[in-house]
Amino acid sequence: MLVEVSGIRQPDAPFVRRWFEDEWCDLIVWMSPDGSVDGFQLCYDKPGIEHAVTWRRSTGAAHHRVDTGEPSPKHNLTPILLDDGAFPAGRVIGEFTARSGRIEEPVRSLVLERLRIFARGIPAGEPFP
Numbered sequence: 001m002l003v004e005v006s007g008i009r010q011p012d013a014p015f016v017r018r019w020f021e022d023e024w025c026d027l028i029v030w031m032s033p034d035g036s037v038d039g040f041q042l043c044y045d046k047p048g049i050e051h052a053v054t055w056r057r058s059t060g061a062a063h064h065r066v067d068t069g070e071p072s073p074k075h076n077l078t079p080i081l082l083d084d085g086a087f088p089a090g091r092v093i094g095e096f097t098a099r100s101g102r103i104e105e106p107v108r109s110l111v112l113e114r115l116r117i118f119a120r121g122i123p124a125g126e127p128f129p
Contacts, residue, residue, distance in 0.1 A: 002099045037110050061118040063087040089119030
C-alpha cells in the first residue's frame with residue numbers, strides 16, 4: 001500500500017513535491033501553489049526493470065524505462081530516463097488502483113484519470129486537460 005514519505009527535499013519551488021512509496025512503485029506529485037496537481041511521476045516495477053510514466057500539465061505524458069546507471073555495486077550513478085516501448089496500461093492502472101487507497105481522493109483520481117487518458121494514445125509531449 002502506498003504511504004507518504006515525510007521530510008523530502010523541496011527543490012522544485014514554487015511547487016511542493018509529495019512522495020508516496022511501496023515495494024512496487026513510487027509516486028511523486030508536484031503540487032502548485034494553489035493546491036492543484038501540476039504533475040506526477042509514477043515509477044513502477046521497482047523490483048524488476050523499472051519504468052516511469054511522467055505527466056506535467058504543461059507538457060503532457062511520456063513513458064520511459066529507468067536506467068539505474070549501476071553497472072556494479074561499487075558505483076552509485078544517477079538514474080536516467082530512456083525512451084521505452086508500449087505502456088502496459090491495464091496492469092499499471094490495476095496495480096495503482098489497488099495500492100493507492102491511502103492517497104487522498106483528488107490526487108488519486110487525477111493520477112488514474114491521466115493514466116487512462118495516456119493509455120488511450122494521447123501522444124507524448126502533447127498537453128491534455
